[in-house]
Amino acid sequence: MAGMTMNSLLKTRLESFRCCANDVIHFKLVRQKSDLEDDSTTFHPDMTHQLFGEQESIFGYKDLVVEMFYSASRLTTYVNMQYFEKISPNKFDGIEPDNVMETIAKEMPPGFVTNKDEFTRLLPKDASFKPYGEMLHSYKISKGNDLRNFEIYHTDLETPGFREYHERLQTFILFFIDGASFIDVDDSRWHFYLLFEKYKVNENPMHAIAGYMTVYNYYAYPEKKRPRVSQVLILPPFQKQGHGAELLQTFYNTCYSRSEIKDITVEDPSENFQRVRDYVDARNCMDLASFQSDKLQLGFSDNMVQDAKNKLKLSKRQTRRIYEILRLKATNVNDKEQYRSYRLDVKKRLNAPFQKNGRDNKKLEKVLQPNELSATMNSWPLEQRHAYLEKAYEEFEEQYKLVIDRLEKYH
Known part of the structure; x- marks a missing residue:
């Protein structure tokens, strides 16, 4: 004892x-x-x-x-x-x-x-700092009684001085992006989009880093490119102010007129970034004829896929997700038949035997091959399968409603 x-x-x-x-x-x-x-x-x-x-x-x-x-x-x-x-x-x-x-x-x-x-003695050197690369976009946001100015720049690893700057900047990802790893600085296919707040000290302009995004340009046979958004970080003092959407839209704007770009993808997005992506993509799709309310009620169509691909560089998978978000937005949930039709449409996708959407069956796909997953789902008793579909549907609807809430505030 x-x-x-x-x-x-x-x-x-x-x-x-x-x-x-x-x-x-x-x-x-x-x-x-x-x-x-x-x-x-x-x-x-x-x-x-x-x-x-x-x-x-x-x-x-x-x-x-x-x-x-x-x-x-x-x-x-x-x-x-x-x-x-x-x-x-x-x-x-x-x-x-x-x-x-x-x-x-x-x-x-x-x-x-x-x-x-x-460190204190070195601080005055910041006064001579100039952002790297080319400024693509500037905008203002209101916070309290202040109107704050922000600028987004595009650069790459060949820009003098940027490699060393990026080495310091990327240390943040270890603390704010799960599973993040430092990128290969010898690969010229990396591109960087930097977000700065522009402010003045004694009438002299200054730039403070607020966030950044990395994009990798993959090759797509035979002569296309498929840029993939890799890391996106808005630093905590600047979060929940709309900067992620501004950063992503600014990057999108550089892609629309480029015929060599097949589509834009995202590498294993976090739930928070997926919401930002959904919001930006839905906001853009709302301006397309094929995504108007009367068309949405008719179901997912090839016109939607082509419109989103040709005008917005969206993949078919992301286009389907945006269709489901916007159709839910256009659905009167108090109309039993209209709401039932929507639910059945989403569940039909969830019930497809060979799911390639890793997020739909994330837990099972960690341990099963696609054919094993399909066989497993098909072997489930009908009651179990219905329960799975209902739970999966509810999770999607919850995610979609968060995007719709933001869309309604935007409009």
Whole structure:
């Protein structure tokens, strides 16, 4: 009993040195010296499992704070840590604390500083920063009583200085995009769309990074291209302001007149980005004749596929999804027959024996080949199959309603 009590006490004491990495990492985009002590400019990572394991925990410290500060324009980077107490291996049977700085340093490009005074001395260099590449689009948004200006630029890895800048910028994805990995900077088929807020200091224009998107140009036989949106990140201080839609639409606008582009795809989109994509695609399709309310009620058509492909570069799969969103928007759910017709139309797609939509049967497709999946679904008892279809339908309708709500606010 005494041994068990001692073990319990040791475990309790050890746990007091464990903290959540998501809580103790403090990010800042620093525009001026006063931001360093302003808690309102601090934001935290969405995830840290890519650095600190599935538990997203750091062991060995009490009251730990890890500071990861970036100058808002050049992304000059400062990384350091402070704590109230550090575990002593002499007192805890040789148990060592996690080497936090080493773990982070492995993912950071060379050149970051660990001295805050040095970081502060470097801040004025941001005044001479100019965005990389060509400006494609500018727009304004209102926040409170302020009208804020934003600009979107397109660049590639051949632009002088951009490789080094991108190395610093992409460190954010480890903390905000699940399963993200750094891209191959030796591949010229990568293109970048950078979002900056433009503001003034003493009447001098400044640009602060707000987000970015990467696009890879795949080859499509025989002479076409198929650009794929890979990574999209709007940094937390700028989220839920409509920037993701502006970034995506700006990229779309560069593709519409290019005959060599077959269609535009997206690499494994997160739920949040899928909503942004659906919103932008639905907003664009609403202007096409084949997607007007009277046509939607007649069902999915080849005209829709051709219209969306020729004018908007949408794939057939995404076009079908947009059709379902817009048909639901045009459906009177209080009209039992009209709503029933819509539900049956969606369930008919879900019931197709060979699903190629990885999102429809995501869990099963992780362990089954397509033919096995089809055989499995066909072997289900009728009641089980109906339950699956109903649940899948409800999940889609819930996703679609979020897009429709945003469309209605837009209009």
